Amino acid sequence: MNLLGLVNYWAFIILMMIGLYILLSRGNLIKKMVGLSVFQTAVFIMYISMGKVQGGTAPILMNGDVAYSNPLPHVLILTAIVVGVATTAVGLSLIVRIHEAYGTIEEDEIQIEDFGT
Amino acid sequence: MTQHLPVLQVAIPLLASAVCAIVRNARIAWLIALATTWTAFVIALNLLFRVQSEGIISYALGGWAAPYGIEYRVDLLNAFILVIVTAIGSVVIPFALKSVECEVDKSKGSLFYTAYILCFTGLLGIAVTGDVFNVFVFLEISSLSAYALIAMGQDRKALTASFQYLIMGAVGATFIVIGIGLMYVMTGTLNMADLAARIPEVRANRTIPVAFGFLTVGISLKLALFPLHLWLPNAYTYAPSAVTAFIASTATKVAVYVLLRFFFTIFGIAFSFDIMQLHIVLLPLALIAIFSMSLVAIFQQNVKRMMAYSSLAQIGYMILGISMVSVTGLTAGIIHLFNHAMMKGALFMALGCVMYRIGSVDISAMRGLGKRMPWTMAAFVGAGLSLIGVPLTVGFISKWYLILGALEQSWWPVVVVVLITSLMAVVYIWRVVEVAYFKDYPDYDCKPVCEAPLGLLVPTWVLVATSFYFGIDASFTTKIAEAAARTLLGIGL
Numbered sequence: 346m347n348l349l350g351l352v353n354y355w356a357f358i359i360l361m362m363i364g365l366y367i368l369l370s371r372g373n374l375i376k377k378m379v380g381l382s383v384f385q386t387a388v389f390i391m392y393i394s395m396g397k398v399q400g401g402t403a404p405i406l407m408n409g410d411v412a413y414s415n416p417l418p419h420v421l422i423l424t425a426i427v428v429g430v431a432t433t434a435v436g437l438s439l440i441v442r443i444h445e446a447y448g449t450i451e452e453d454e455i456q457i458e459d460f461g462t
Numbered sequence: 463m464t465q466h467l468p469v470l471q472v473a474i475p476l477l478a479s480a481v482c483a484i485v486r487n488a489r490i491a492w493l494i495a496l497a498t499t500w501t502a503f504v505i506a507l508n509l510l511f512r513v514q515s516e517g518i519i520s521y522a523l524g525g526w527a528a529p530y531g532i533e534y535r536v537d538l539l540n541a542f543i544l545v546i547v548t549a550i551g552s553v554v555i556p557f558a559l560k561s562v563e564c565e566v567d568k569s570k571g572s573l574f575y576t577a578y579i580l581c582f583t584g585l586l587g588i589a590v591t592g593d594v595f596n597v598f599v600f601l602e603i604s605s606l607s608a609y610a611l612i613a614m615g616q617d618r619k620a621l622t623a624s625f626q627y628l629i630m631g632a633v634g635a636t637f638i639v640i641g642i643g644l645m646y647v648m649t650g651t652l653n654m655a656d657l658a659a660r661i662p663e664v665r666a667n668r669t670i671p672v673a674f675g676f677l678t679v680g681i682s683l684k685l686a687l688f689p690l691h692l693w694l695p696n697a698y699t700y701a702p703s704a705v706t707a708f709i710a711s712t713a714t715k716v717a718v719y720v721l722l723r724f725f726f727t728i729f730g731i732a733f734s735f736d737i738m739q740l741h742i743v744l745l746p747l748a749l750i751a752i753f754s755m756s757l758v759a760i761f762q763q764n765v766k767r768m769m770a771y772s773s774l775a776q777i778g779y780m781i782l783g784i785s786m787v788s789v790t791g792l793t794a795g796i797i798h799l800f801n802h803a804m805m806k807g808a809l810f811m812a813l814g815c816v817m818y819r820i821g822s823v824d825i826s827a828m829r830g831l832g833k834r835m836p837w838t839m840a841a842f843v844g845a846g847l848s849l850i851g852v853p854l855t856v857g858f859i860s861k862w863y864l865i866l867g868a869l870e871q872s873w874w875p876v877v878v879v880v881l882i883t884s885l886m887a888v889v890y891i892w893r894v895v896e897v898a899y900f901k902d903y904p905d906y907d908c909k910p911v912c913e914a915p916l917g918l919l920v921p922t923w924v925l926v927a928t929s930f931y932f933g934i935d936a937s938f939t940t941k942i943a944e945a946a947a948r949t950l951l952g953i954g955l
Contacts, residue, residue, distance in 0.1 A: 368629065377629060385636055388643070395647045418646065421595055425639055428602045432632050435609055439625045446618035455622055 353394035360387035372452035374443065378436045385429040392422040464508070468521040468534040471505050471544065472587045474498060479579040488571025492559055495575040499552035499582065506544040513541045520592070528592070529653035535592030539796065539946040543589040543719045546803050550711045551582045553807065557921035558704035561814050565702040566614050574614060578708070580607035585716045592654045594642045594728070597720060598635065601684070605631045608709055612701040623696035630693040634683030641677035644669050657728050665733055674738055677724055685717035687781060688751035691774050698770035703814030706766065710773055710810055711803035718780050718799060726950040735787050744785035749879055751778030756886040760893070765823045768890055769809050772849060775883060776802045779864060782876070786867045792947035793940065794863035800939055801856035801932070808845035808925035812838050815914035815922060825894060830903025834911045837919050839898050844926040846891035848933065851884045855933035859940065
């Protein structure tokens with residue numbers, strides 16, 4: 346039961362590893378950005394999961410004895426999502442400029458362009 | 463008014479960057495940047511003197527008291543970091559005017575200053591805040607604008623360098639967020655002082671060591687500790703000269719500050735060094751960084767790249783001081799933050815002058831420059847002496863404390879490494895000196911190269927002069943560094 350109860354955290358670990366693996370193994374710059382996004386999204390899941398209280402609702406003041414989820418991690422991750430979007434935007438615009446300058450977005454071909462080997 | 467200085471330190475540059483983005487005129491944007499950085503410098507000095515006389519300044523953002531609200535907390539250590547960042551920021555801006563006109567596309571002039579001030583804001587924010595999530599946000603503000611600044615370099619390799627930095631930087635920052643999240647889940651707080659109080663209660667839980675691990679790797683990526691330094695040499699080499707001078711002397715320093723803050727203030731020495739044994743990891747990495755990077759620097763043909771590798775070795779010195787976990791060692795690490803900022807700033811700015819006149823910083827292109835650009839090369843040699851650690855320069859002060867610290871622990875091999883790598887610094891600085899002073903300039907070069915304009919020389923010489931001044935009379939900086947080290951270690955004065 347405990348294992349199933351932690352399913353969100355397993356998802357976080359698996360997604361994080363998939364993201365990191367794409368980041369390290371792919372030579373295509375766009376695919377690298379995809380890997381980075383998956384990696385960052387995994388962290389969003391971690392934050393969102395840890396703010397959830399079992400049976401808790403949205404933190405809006407209500408009458409009676411109501412359990413609320415913790416809104417703070419959710420707010421934090423809203424900030425991190427914005428940061429993630431900004432990182433992706435900067436990364437993609439760099440890729441556009443790299444494509445203009447080199448005519449390719451494959452890492453090994455860029456190496457050949459730069460060093461001729 | 464004066465009680466709001468901690469927040470104004472960040473708010474003024476943040477607003478100024480927005481104004482810069484609207485202006486679209488490079489000259490006006492430059493004026494705004496100049497006014498902003500100098501104002502920030504005055505604020506930082508004011509904060510430093512106030513902390514020295516009155517103790518820690520705590521500022522509750524929006525009037526919400528800590529730990530619920532965000533707290534800006536200025537103690538001696540981060541006031542010192544603020545002074546370093548603002549000092550370099552305000553000296554580089556006068557230099558940037560001509561250098562940027564020459565190296566950056568005209569249409570991007572105002573955007574350059576926008577990104578510059580944003581990066582400046584981010585670095586100041588990291589230093590001033592007392593909230594760990596705020597550290598992450600400001601880290602990303604400074605990093606994202608740094609990627610943009612680096613990509614403005616003339617060479618197309620600047621683009622790939624910037625992209626490589628973006629990937630490594632984003633991974634590092636995400637690791638830091640994971641670490642912060644894991645700390646939050648155990649303690650329910652993001653305030654640094656509150657975290658420091660609560661972590662000892664829960665540190666038996668496995669989550670805290672995991673958070674510690676993520677933070678160690680994330681911060682080490684940001685400060686380019688060997689072997690996580692791969693992004694740095696290209697980024698420093700291909701960025702515009704003014705950007706290299708600014709980032710090389712501030713960004714890694716602020717990352718070292720984050721390391722000190724997390725491992726000494728938040729986790730505490732007992733956890734970081736007695737239980738997790740962090741110094742056993744840091745010490746060998748620092749020694750390898752110092753030795754291998756000094757060695758690699760000797761064989762570089764591009765002088766900017768040579769200085770980039772030398773920066774990596776210097777980061778090694780800072781980490782070496784920190785890994786001693788003693789007052790002398792930490793003093794050496796903290797004072798080297800300041801000293802290295804001054805000398806590396808001067809070196810990169812001197813190279814910026816060379817770039818301005820001859821359009822290259824390859825060692826082969828610098829033949830005979832000692833006669834043609836005497837002031838520029840004299841600045842290079844002056845700051846180079848500091849890098850080597852010749853007495854009467856700031857570099858000597860750092861190495862003196864570093865060696866004292868090593869002797870206290872009877873780490874003789876460390877002393878040997880520090881001395882040998884200082885000799886290696888002599889070798890690589892000498893390579894430039896030999897080419898510039900003892901080789902004739904090429905005959906086929908018919909267009910005369912003359913001295914760099916005053917607009918570039920004066921800021922360069924300001925840093926060179928500072929590095930000699932604080933080398934001769936180091937009492938001001940050592941006093942602050944030692945007091946900061948004692949606070950970090952929890953030892954009274």
